[in-house]
Amino acid sequence: MKAVVVGSGAGGAVAARELAINGFEVIILEAGNPFSPLTHRVSWLSSLRGSWLLKDENSIKRVFPHYGITRASQDLVILRGVTEGGCTSISCGNMVRAENGLKEIGLDLSVEFEEIEKTLTIVPIPREKWRPLTQQMYDNAKELGYAPKPTPKVDDLSKCVGCGYCEVGCISGAKWDSRRVYKDYIGKGISILTNTPVQRVLLNGNRACGVLVSNDKSTEKIDADIVVLSAGGIGTAQILRASDLPAKNNLWVDVVLTVGGISKGSRMLNEPPMTWFIKRENYILSPYFDLLSYWFHKPWKDVSVDDRVGMMIKLADSEQGSVEADGTVSKMLTPADNESLDKAKAEAKQIMETSGVEGPFVDGMIHGGHLGGTVPLTKDDVETMHPSWLPKNLWVADLSLMPHSQGLPEMLTTSALSLRVAKKIAEEKGKQRKL
Numbered sequence: 016m017k018a019v020v021v022g023s024g025a026g027g028a029v030a031a032r033e034l035a036i037n038g039f040e041v042i043i044l045e046a047g048n049p050f051s052p053l054t055h056r057v058s059w060l061s062s063l064r065g066s067w068l069l070k071d072e073n074s075i076k077r078v079f080p081h082y083g084i085t086r087a088s089q090d091l092v093i094l095r096g097v098t099e100g101g102c103t104s105i106s107c108g109n110m111v112r113a114e115n116g117l118k119e120i121g122l123d124l125s126v127e128f129e130e131i132e133k134t135l136t137i138v139p140i141p142r143e144k145w146r147p148l149t150q151q152m153y154d155n156a157k158e159l160g161y162a163p164k165p166t167p168k169v170d171d172l173s174k175c176v177g178c179g180y181c182e183v184g185c186i187s188g189a190k191w192d193s194r195r196v197y198k199d200y201i202g203k204g205i206s207i208l209t210n211t212p213v214q215r216v217l218l219n220g221n222r223a224c225g226v227l228v229s230n231d232k233s234t235e236k237i238d239a240d241i242v243v244l245s246a247g248g249i250g251t252a253q254i255l256r257a258s259d260l261p262a263k264n265n266l267w268v269d270v271v272l273t274v275g276g277i278s279k280g281s282r283m284l285n286e287p288p289m290t291w292f293i294k295r296e297n298y299i300l301s302p303y304f305d306l307l308s309y310w311f312h313k314p315w316k317d318v319s320v321d322d323r324v325g326m327m328i329k330l331a332d333s334e335q336g337s338v339e340a341d342g343t344v345s346k347m348l349t350p351a352d353n354e355s356l357d358k359a360k361a362e363a364k365q366i367m368e369t370s371g372v373e374g375p376f377v378d379g380m381i382h383g384g385h386l387g388g389t390v391p392l393t394k395d396d397v398e399t400m401h402p403s404w405l406p407k408n409l410w411v412a413d414l415s416l417m418p419h420s421q422g423l424p425e426m427l428t429t430s431a432l433s434l435r436v437a438k439k440i441a442e443e444k445g446k447q448r449k450l
């Protein structure tokens with residue numbers, strides 16, 4: 016039985032592997048190219064800051080083509096990895112369970128979380144690898160009553176050189192990404208085509224019979240017995256709309272805003288990002304050298320790499336946003352989002368100030384890169400893990416299924432959701448695991 020999986024990020028990788036284990040012949044169709052980290056251009060990029068070459072967020076793609084950049088409104092830029100491995104290839108390696116709203120729809124993913132966690136090494140970065148200022152901010156945050164915790168990371172720490180460039184790819188091979196999930200199955204049940212964007216799902220009555228793909232060179236039909244959309248919160252919604260199928264206007268993105276301050280010689284880029292975090296009700300705070308703001312955001316341009324300090328806010332935003340068939344995304348921050356950001360900014364500033372970080376404190380680029388909510392699961396669909404309004408053999412296995420924003424890292428939750436979906440597909444088709 017032939018399964019097409021669209022996308023090779025957190026969701027697609029897990030779905031492809033599980034389906035292959037269950038005897039499906041799987042073909043992964045990935046819009047992006049094979050991933051390679053940014054290397055030689057890193058140092059000279061600094062000298063171009065503020066120039067027309069690195070003028071704004073649109074320059075990001077010029078420097079690092081694996082990023083997909085979309086402006087969703089005046090307030091908000093959307094980032095994603097359009098490459099093999101999807102957003103996992105440009106992640107910070109943080110790995111936590113994010114379960115906000117799952118209980119309400121009756122979805123318990125404990126079994127899948129455990130199954131995935133067992134295959135990975137998830138450990139925090141030891142304190143001695145944090146920069147002195149990061150240690151100081153941790154201690155002060157603790158004293159202020161914020162209960163910071165070291166961040167669990169999915170890394171091979173023996174290989175991590177602490178370069179701070181996780182989000183433009185890991186050069187040492189320390190960081191996990193979803194390509195590792197299926198690599199042992201390539202040629203043994205799984206094949207992958209990169210640079211192969213899916214335009215739409217092909218329907219025969221009320222069944223999906225394949226997909227239409229096209230790149231610069233050609234357009235072709237690929238037949239399938241089942242189609243699994245794992246193109247992420249935006250990609251999956253775009254394909255559905257282009258196929259005249261509905262997606263919901265519930266896009267959430269986990270809004271990120273990094274408050275920048277100054278501490279001479281702190282060299283915050285010489286450590287892994289987000290070594291610890293504070294969990295507040297609907298956001299986290301975490302020390303973070305915001306590379307993209309440092310390179311591309313004008314208000315950050317006058318402070319050197321050695322002196323810039325950042326405290327990230329990652330907010331669980333309102334689930335209000337839409338994706339069109341042509342990829343246009345519309346999403347604004349709501350008054351409630353802005354209120355939470357203001358509260359979080361005051362806390363970030365307080366922790367930095369008590370640690371000797373000086374102003375001016377300047378907001379970084381507001382962006383979101385955890386994309387979900389466009390095919391949200393409801394209580395009625397949890398048993399089958401199949402959104403009832405889609406054709407029977409068309410499935411979704413990515414973060415689109417998550418009804419609510421988490422304000423937390425999402426790779427583990429996406430993987431767990433996708434594993435459950437793939438198990439349901441196999442169950443429905445009467446397939447058995449061949450381990």
Ligand SMILES: Cc1cc2nc3c(=O)[nH]c(=O)nc-3n(C[C@H](O)[C@H](O)[C@H](O)COP(=O)(O)OP(=O)(O)OC[C@H]3O[C@@H](n4cnc5c(N)ncnc54)[C@H](O)[C@@H]3O)c2cc1C
Nearest residue numbers: 022024026046101102107108109213250384414424425426
């Ligand atoms: C900069 C950044 C850092 C992050 N850091 C972390 C972190 O440290 N920890 C964490 O847990 N989470 C992190 N995340 C979030 C996390 O990586 C994502 O939430 C998660 O990977 C979502 O998985 P997904 O399968 O839904 O989508 P993705 O991983 O985005 O995968 C979607 C895939 O589909 C492909 N695609 C899209 N459209 C098409 C199409 N039409 N045809 C074919 N293929 C298509 C894309 O190229 C991509 O490969 C980060 C995100 C970003 C942007």
